[in-house]
Amino acid sequence: MEKKIYVTANESGKLITLIRDEAAKVTFKDPAFVHKYPNSNIHVTSTGRVFVFGSSVSQVDTDGKKVLNTIILDMPFPGSVYVNEDTSKMIVGLWNNDNAIDFKTKVT
Secondary structure, three states, X not given: OOOEEEEEEOOOOEEEEEEOOOOOEXXXXXXXXXXXXXXXXXXXXXXXXXXXXXOEEEEEOOOOOOXXXXXXXXXXXXXXXXXXXXXXXXXXXXXXXXXXXXXXXXXX
């Protein structure tokens, strides 16, 4: 399995994929990735699925080149996202408060 590091540039909406031990990198920009808070807006599951959030949550292919699925969030200020493939739940934490919302997902 190829080792990758994913980095986001929140203000510009970029996802940068760095391939370990190689000079290659991929930059993918999507306006949905724009996030105005100083925290990370990415989650990689234990099986390698990549999720990036801003105004929505997008599943991105492992090469960091395209969006596979998008979930529109009807909530203000998402601050974090976590996907648990064992329970098929996505948990979204909200910025600057103690609230979190969980969603049932279909993870395949």
